[in-house]
Amino acid sequence: MKYSDVSFTWSGDILSISSYAQYGRAILEGLIKGGATVRLELTKPVKPPADLSPWWHETIQKCTKTNPLYVKVNHCEPTAASGNILGGPNILITHWPTLAFPVSWRQFINPNNFKALFTTNPQALQDPFLKGCGVELDYLPMPIEKDTNPNDISEISDIKKNTFVFGSVGYWNQKSNFSDLIIAYTAEFSSMDNVALVIKTITKDHNPNNAAKLLQLVKTQKESVNKPDRPPIIVIQDQFTENALNAIIRRFNCYVSPKRGSSVDVSMAKCIGMGKPIVTSNTGISKMYVEEFKHLTKAIRPVPVTYEPVTMFDGGNAMDSWGRNDVQAMCKHMKDAYIESITNRRQISEEVNQMGLIAFDKFSVDNVCDKLADKVRQLSPVALSL
Numbered sequence: 255m256k257y258s259d260v261s262f263t264w265s266g267d268i269l270s271i272s273s274y275a276q277y278g279r280a281i282l283e284g285l286i287k288g289g290a291t292v293r294l295e296l297t298k299p300v301k302p303p304a305d306l307s308p309w310w311h312e313t314i315q316k317c318t319k320t321n322p323l324y325v326k327v328n329h330c331e332p333t334a335a336s337g338n339i340l341g342g343p344n345i346l347i348t349h350w351p352t353l354a355f356p357v358s359w360r361q362f363i364n365p366n367n368f369k370a371l372f373t374t375n376p377q378a379l380q381d382p383f384l385k386g387c388g389v390e391l392d393y394l395p396m397p398i399e400k401d402t403n404p405n406d407i408s409e410i411s412d413i414k415k416n417t418f419v420f421g422s423v424g425y426w427n428q429k430s431n432f433s434d435l436i437i438a439y440t441a442e443f444s445s446m447d448n449v450a451l452v453i454k455t456i457t458k459d460h461n462p463n464n465a466a467k468l469l470q471l472v473k474t475q476k477e478s479v480n481k482p483d484r485p486p487i488i489v490i491q492d493q494f495t496e497n498a499l500n501a502i503i504r505r506f507n508c509y510v511s512p513k514r515g516s517s518v519d520v521s522m523a524k525c526i527g528m529g530k531p532i533v534t535s536n537t538g539i540s541k542m543y544v545e546e547f548k549h550l551t552k553a554i555r556p557v558p559v560t561y562e563p564v565t566m567f568d569g570g571n572a573m574d575s576w577g578r579n580d581v582q583a584m585c586k587h588m589k590d591a592y593i594e595s596i597t598n599r600r601q602i603s604e605e606v607n608q609m610g611l612i613a614f615d616k617f618s619v620d621n622v623c624d625k626l627a628d629k630v631r632q633l634s635p636v637a638l639s640l
Contacts, residue, residue: 255288255289256288256289256627257285257288257289257290257623257627258289258290259631259634260285260289260291260627260630260631261290261291261292261323261324261325261630261634262290262291262292262293262323262324262325262326262327262345262630263292263293263294263295263322263325263326263327264278264282264292264293264294264295264326264327264329265295265326265327265328265329265330265335265338266295266296266297266327266328266329266330266347267296267297267298267329267330268282268294268296269296269298269300269301269302269303269306269314270298270300270303271303271493271494271495271496273518273519273520274329274349274518275298276520277374277396277518278329279310280396280397280399280619280622281394281397281619281622281623281626282294283309283310283619284397284619284620284622284623285623285627286313288623288627290627291320291323292317292320292323293317293318293320293321293322293323294313294314294317294318294320295318295338296314296318297330297334302314304495305495305496305497305498324342324343324633324634324635325342325343325344325345325630325633325634326339326342326343326344326345327345327347327626327630328344328345328346328347328368329347329348330346330348331348331359332346332348332359332367332368333358333359333362335362335367335368336362336367339367343633344367344368344369345368345369345370345371345372345626345629345630345633346367346368346370346371346372346389347371347372347373347394347626348372348373349373349375349517349518350373350375350378350517351375351378351429351513351514351515351516351517351538351576352377352378352514352515352538352564352574352575352576353377353378353380353381353515353561353574353575353576354378354381354382354383354574354575355378355381355383355384356574360383360387363383363387363389364387364388364389365387365388365389368389369389369390370389370390370391370392370629370633371384371389371390371391371392372391372392372393372394372625372626372629373391373393373394373517374393374394374395374396374517374539375393375515375516375517375538375539375542376393376539376541376542377537377538377541378517379391379393390629392625392629393542394622394625394626395539395542395622396518396519396520396523396539396617396622397523397618397619397622397623398523398526398527398614398617398618399527399614399618400527400610400614401504401524401527401528401529403500404504404528406497406501406504407501407504407505408498408501408502408504408505409505410450410452410488410490410502410505411488412450412486412488413450413452413486413488413505416448417448417449417450418448418449418450418507418508418592418595419449419450419451419452419505419506419507419508420439420449420450420451420452420506420507420508420509420510420533420588420591421451421452421453421454421502421503421505421506421507421508421509421510422435422451422452422453422454422509422510422511422512422521423453423454423455423499423503423521424454424455424511424513424519424521425455425457426455426456426468426471427457428514428565428566429513429514429515429516429566429576430455430512430513431512431513431514431535431579432453432455432472432475433475434512434579434584435451435453435510435584436451436453436472436475436476436487437475437478437479437581438512438579438581438584438585438588439451439485439487439588440475440476440479440485440487441479441481441581441585442586442588442589443485443588443589443592444481444483444484444485445484445485445486446483447485447592449485449486449592450485450486450487450488451485451486451487451488452487452488452490452502452505452506453472453487453488453489454490454502455468455489455490455491456491456493465491468489469489472487472489490502499521500524503521503524503525503528504528506525506530507530507531507591507595508530508531508532508533508588508591508592508595509521509522509525509530509531509532509533509534510532510533510534510584510588511532511533511534511535511540512535512557512579512584513534513535513537513538514535514537514559514576514577514578514579515537515538515576515577516535516537516538516539516540517538517539518539519538519539519540522534522540522543523617526543526609526610526613527610527613527614529603529606529607529609529610530606531552531553531554531555531591531602531605531606532553532554532555533554533555533557533584533588533591534554534555534556534557535556535557535559535577535579536556536557536559536577537559537561537576537577538577540556541556544556546612546613546616547609547612547613550605550606550609551605552594552601552602552605552606553602553605553606553608553609555587555590555591557579557580557583557584557587558579558580558583559577559578559579559580560580561575561576561577561578562575562576562578563575564576
């Protein structure tokens, strides 16, 4: 087996419904099924998701009992990893959505703590501090796999089967930036168009008491566009298992990501694997996809951004910026995606299929796992003794 010579301890969340946990599971499953020996240290010992596979239940039981191993992979923020450093080599996998890491992280990112640092957002690696910190840097993207269950589609209440659905998924916060999406969609379409916008969201604290507040925020944003015949918007705030959420995403005809910065967009990666056209802010991890698929102008439509200071993260980092969407461009791209789904469906289908073929190669589970496995091998006792 290709990873039988790879062994490490993995510390991080793999049991929650978060994007980070799904990212961790995707990489770990590829490595463990490929023969790697892994000790799991669960930083959030929450109850496993209801649809967690029997294989994962068995693997967690086994790997949490494995003795500590020489190389340790910390999947978390560096501030959280700093109190959990092993005597052997430590690797940090961390996520940040904007152009520079927080100042508060800097004291922890050094060769004494970490031999290598991986992040999912290549833009963040341009941070001048990181370039001079002495730690090996690389990016480790979310693996993209072909959809294995394409017929499991969940119909959405109040949406007819032939309606063209724009969909977006994320926490309700400044970074997700659903306000730009709501304004663009409401300005461009009317109740006469056969469209709907579905936003699957929840507040970061998962507080159900915020449900009514979220609906009011959506209503306010929608009504800020002065027109009488506004198109429908569906907000889904229920908690779903991963499989149930995948079934909802399959109902989307076009995925729209208005994020001002992104580090892991699991839903976008899944939509690429499902063969959905994408409209996305051209920043963060989305910029990596845009550059990779830039010749596929029907499959992925980048919304230009201008950068401005971050308003919700570490205010002491003058280097940090995030994107402000060109809302008019977002309007145009969404309209084009809708019109061309009627007039140019064949070319869109060909392009999204080509996008998938590229993604299944460039961002395959094997390629992502190979990158981490190679680094673990380099830091293993045998390699270090040569």
